[in-house]
Amino acid sequence: MTDFPLEETRVEKPDKSFFVPKLCNACDHSPCVQVCPVGATFETPDGAVLVDPEYCIGCRYCIQACPYGTRFLNPITGVADKCTLCYHRIHNGQQPACVENCPTQARLFGDLKDHDGPLNQFLREHKIQVLKPHLNTYPKVFYSGIDKEVR
Secondary structure (H helix, E strand, O other): OOOOOHHHOOOOOOOOOOOOOOOOOOOOOOHHHHHOOOOOEEEOOOOOEEEOOOOOOOOOHHHHHOOOOOOEEOOOOOOEEOOOOOHHHHOOOOOOHHHHHOOOOOOOOOOOOOOOOHHHHHHHHOOEEOOOHHHOOOOOOOEEOOOOOOO
């Protein structure tokens, strides 16, 4: 027997639900790069944001600085870690694994500098947004058709 009448205990069901993957936004102005005291988090010449595990001291500054919640402390290595957008695959001419294996083909990856490429064509033809635009991190991950509640 419960102390609460069942007819008064109702669970509100949400009108919508969202799935927003936690991938690195590869920001042009990356807070994680700015706060790293030893330079272990860095931006490559081609714009990727990576972590050098040999230099990382595990201070967690970058984890706190990431406004997208994508960084974590690797429990095995004790250093900061994150999605690399499969940097090793990109440099071998492949797509990131999440793009290649997406069952609905909802992900698109490409070179933002290729103005005639499929990525820029998509950006021109669709209404796109970034997460947390007010932070001025200038992320390079774009979302098509996300609701205001998500941004």
